[in-house]
Amino acid sequence: MHFNRRGLLAATTLATVQAGRPARAQPARGTTIRLGALTDMSGPYRDIEGPTGTACVRQAMAEFTAANPEVTVELVVADHQNKPDVASAIVREWFDRGGVDAICQVGNTAVALAANTVAKEKDKVHLNSGALSSVLTGAQCSPNLVHGPLDTWAMSHATATAIVRDGGDSWFFIAADYAYGHALRDDAAKFVQAAGGKVLGAVAHPFPGTTDFASFLLQAQASRAKVVALANSGTDLINCLKQAREFGITRRGTRLAGLGAFTTDVAAVGLPVAQGLLLAESFYWDLNERTRAFQARLKARLAAGVVPNTLQAGAYALVRHYLATAKAMGVAEARQSGQKTVAAMKARPMDDDAFGAGVIREDGQMIVPVHLFQAKAPEESRGPDDLLRLVATIPAAEAFRPLAEGGCPMIRS
Template sequence: MNPITRRGALGAATAIATTPLAGRAQTRDNVIRIGVLADMSGPYRDTSGPTSVAAVQQAVEDLGMAQRGVTVEVLSGDHQNRPDAALALARRWIDTQGVDMICEVNNSAIALALANLVREKDKIQLASGAASSALTGPQCSTHTVQWTYDTWMFANVVGGATVRSGGDSWFFITADYAFGHQLERDTSQFVTRSGGRVMGSARYPFPGTTDFSSFLLQAQASRAKVVGLAMAAADMQNCVKQAHEFGLTRRGQQLAGMIMFVQDIRSIGLEAAQGMVMSEVFYHDLNDRTRALASRILRRTPENMPNQEHAGTYSCAIHYLKGVMEVGVPRAKASGIEVLNVMKRMPTEDDAFGPGRIREDGRKIHPAYLFEVKSPRESRGMWDFYKLRATVPAEQAFRPLNEGGCPLIRT
């Protein structure tokens, strides 16, 4: 298997073939191509990036596609967190390079735009990294599945629990793009539904903000009990560190990390992050299957532990390739919707999430978990960050089918 070169991974406008697993004996039309559209050079590189590519490669290997006589190529590209650049690359992948399925897409604005392109081209988008719940709501699509998590789920698990434990007044610091807006809206609904109040919000420019002092001062002035951080990755890390320096928690305000990854905890440090509560759908040390999967992927990217986003990318690639084998490679290349319909009929099963299914609105469901960050004394070493507080069953973790407003659902 060819390694991912740094130069190739950072190629903003170039899609690179990082496999093939079975040589070039088959014709071009008989090669299944998966495009991993990710942040390869920006603030989400560690939570997305090369480890997502490694996760897809691992899925191809685990299914033994070469031994089954199916050639699979994995391409990667940097979307630069820009919808225009992402769409140009995706269109070139489909029109000139024969890409059949695009996954990861860890930017909600890009995923929403890409949904129209794959529908037009009869290809598939498995949005394993995009979080906006609009993807399975008013903007749901026949050719897109939202795979790993969404803003409604994070708001459900974190927002509601915090209000019930006494954090009944909130102020939001929000990334000013689709993902942040949706996360703030969803969490606000859970706060108010549970009897809490939203005292206000501050939206910071994304990307490019490194100094959160003015936004933290607004949060402090609001006197809200909880400061909800509707952001992720490097922004989350910087904001939490600066909040610690400001002494927000010492003054009685609680930080709510609405979407966090193990990479965030590693960067922030257990001393500052201990006691934080967050929701995730995957943790590498959750059970024997997750430990085995993390170990296999970690061999490819030894400096970066697979997180829930990487696990979702692995999971969606596994199920897609099962669908391809069910319909056959020629038909899979001819019709994306035929593969996707088969995928929706088949139950999902993999080492990342165990059993699950894809709903009619394009929402893939599986359990979600509430974790608490360990103290430095409790941690056994590198990447040992979480202790499990609660498990939310799949049917309760995600928004009910009849509440999303997806036009594909018959009322």
């Protein structure tokens, strides 16, 4: 592993949110909550999760401590490097010696599964907004885990069902060759077939860091599918999108579906490349008055021109709900058991400016509406952050996999 304690401590940073209060003596540990943000700060998921997600965590902390000055919230941050062994070492160190009560963000499915095992073993809270595989609330569900606001089932369901109904009834998949890409592809294929469409072919590309998608795109073109579905994310998706435009994939009316695409990807490639791309999100900054208010509060923490996506806003929502629940339980009691705290989170309704009203289901899934968006053409856009138009909304009750179908061991038949 080559990951000793000194290296671990050097890789993390500590920030105490005081919400503008003057410096004072440290409070007793019983009134302090410590969070660990585990994310990708340097790899393929940096822009869709990473620093902007951590900024959203800090926003939730600041809002909470402003309203609850008697409670101190601290944050440690580390880069998991997209390596499950590194993630496990960091999380174990945080729980055993760092006094961390809950971990958040935790992007990358393999990393999330590794962290999930440690959180359950140590009876701590795992707030996962960064990994998307539906297995996290399925076969690998945990009483210590809250997951959301999206998963591969919901994203594939929203995108595939709507496109087939609109005439896109033949599909070819280009998928990242690991658990997340497989889940996106497999979930979407089921929805395509259930809606009356056909899957004409699929190909998997190495993960991470594929830079040349030519052979995969040529196979997609040769299939003559009406829809080319990209079951990847981050820099892989961005490179694939750019090369799809260069190859003229959409010139004959072929549609591009970004099964793992987010607002941040559209911003990264620009509307001339992304225009027409269909994608599912549960959050968009310009969706309504509340989302615009959230973006206005968050803006000072973001780099110029950055708008958060669903994963990043989800980090805000889950941390906000966790902190409110811990306060209601009593901080000292909440710190005693992650399972009891997660159970209390499930018993309390959610409501925030990023997502509005929501609930946490018995399997740990955050349940909110899912929206299908399309990237605007450049001439439709009013400015650099005006990127998407709303196509359809799937109500919360229909947006996620039925509870009985997930295979979560916590769910009684």
